[in-house]
Amino acid sequence: MPNSSTQTPAAHALAEKILGSLANAGITADSTQCELIRILSESVGPTASNKRRGVYIYGPPGRGKTVITNSLVAHLPEALTKRFHFHEFFHRLNSPKNRLLGQSLGAIFVQGLERELSGINVLIFDEFHCTEPGDAMFMGKLVKYCEQHDIQLVTTSNYEPEKLLDDDTFHHLVKPIIGSIRSDFEVFELDHELDYRLLSTSLEAPAEGYRRGSLNLLPHPAPIISGNDWIKIGYDQIGPVELRDGIIWITFDQICRTRRNTADYLELASRFSCWHVTQIPASETMPMDEERRLANLIDVFYDKNIEVHLYAEDDLSKLGHMLHATEKARLASRLAQLNRHHDVERTTGSR
Known part of the structure; x- marks a missing residue:
């Protein structure tokens, strides 16, 4: 006191x-x-x-x-x-x-x-x-x-x-x-x-928003998105994605291997209350521009308390290997709050 x-x-x-x-x-x-x-x-x-x-x-x-x-x-x-x-x-x-x-x-x-x-x-x-x-x-x-x-x-x-x-x-x-x-x-x-x-008892409120999310380790092949929706961001369109009741299923390629920036992520985060990001490659092989986009995306999800489910080829422990040590530590701390699931079965985005 x-x-x-x-x-x-x-x-x-x-x-x-x-x-x-x-x-x-x-x-x-x-x-x-x-x-x-x-x-x-x-x-x-x-x-x-x-x-x-x-x-x-x-x-x-x-x-x-x-x-x-x-x-x-x-x-x-x-x-x-x-x-x-x-x-x-x-x-x-x-x-x-x-x-x-x-x-x-x-x-x-x-x-x-x-x-x-x-x-x-x-x-x-x-x-x-x-x-x-x-x-x-x-x-x-x-x-x-x-x-x-x-x-x-x-x-x-x-x-x-x-x-x-x-x-x-x-x-x-x-x-x-x-x-x-x-x-x-x-x-x-x-x-x-x-x-x-x-810790299992975090400095956050009971699991909601971001902390309801998950990190899912996938066998090959990764989940398949079955939707055919397109979303507009600036002068661009991203798709095909799957949209349903405020939930979006989108691939890593669509959100992190395109000309997306943090402003785009902030705008998109305001539109959807729950995200599923699929087909995330092994973190050790991820180029710096892609891992920085993913790190910024996770920053936005965390700050806006958005529920996110990541589907990745590994546990993302190497994510940030090309970033500043402090940025890497922040990223690891935020990823640690997601529930971990191993060997997710092959599914489509439909739920």
């Missing part, structure tokens, strides 16, 4: 509400998580007693970063608080429907920040990361915008600040962001050396 003797009544009340939300989900916070809850309750929101420009929470996957910050969001003023996942945020900012003809990328981004963040005083940003030079530019603008508009930025990340854009060639681009985080944010490492997602 956070130390109530050193907290203001308002901070103590917020901490108790967060702990109560976790308890209702069957979660008993460990000592490190309790310390984070104390920091958040004292540092964030209109009743903060030790207000900072932001809180940067980092650590390996499965330590409870997202579930704790989601509980925080639930107890802050709704009209003054927004929560975004990395992928969702940049999809909304760069949506073609919000662009004006001839606008520069920078102008589009600034306009998007003004549109999405207007009128709030707390922004919860899940999975803050910089893995490419473009990320550094966007993240720099985000941090600066929040500073200029007195918006507290609470971020979760798998990366220590100094490990953002961990590439000698481009690391200088992210140094101003790191300096700002270190000087103006509360930086907290959440790592109790235990990935709760790998």
Whole structure:
């Protein structure tokens, strides 16, 4: 429990509400998580007693970063608080429907920040990361915008600040962001050396959405999709797929071996409540572009709490072998939450 003797009544009340939300989900916070809850309750929101420009929470996957910050969001003023996942945020900012003809990328981004963040005083940003030079530019603008508009930025990340854009060639681009985080944010490492997602009792609510999904190891041949439906995405069409009552059966080739990107996945995830992705090849032989698309797809399913059933030639333990170690660990942690089934019989998509 956070130390109530050193907290203001308002901070103590917020901490108790967060702990109560976790308890209702069957979660008993460990000592490190309790310390984070104390920091958040004292540092964030209109009743903060030790207000900072932001809180940067980092650590390996499965330590409870997202579930704790989601509980925080639930107890802050709704009209003054927004929560975004990395992928969702940049999809909304760069949506073609919000662009004006001839606008520069920078102008589009600034306009998007003004549109999405207007009128709030707390922004919860899940999975803050910089893995490419473009990320550094966007993240720099985000941090600066929040500073200029007195918006507290609470971020979760798998990366220590100094490990953002961990590439000698481009690391200088992210140094101003790191300096700002270190000087103006509360930086907290959440790592109790235990990935709760790998336990039978997870840091998540009882099995629903994503955690109702499965990873199915297949003999040859893989399940066959019998549908003849086509779905539109942008100017493209994907098919034939099978659609029924909000459920989609689609092949790996159709979703990960085409020109799909994270924006497409976000759009498609909003259309179907349950996914079956079939004919996933052996993870050890998967090219980097394909495994990154699959990793991004799983990220979207996880964040949007979408039920997904994967049908693969192996257990996907080698998935991410060409990705950054932190990305690979996050992916493995999320895959571990899916129910495992072996030697699935040959079936069609029809149910």
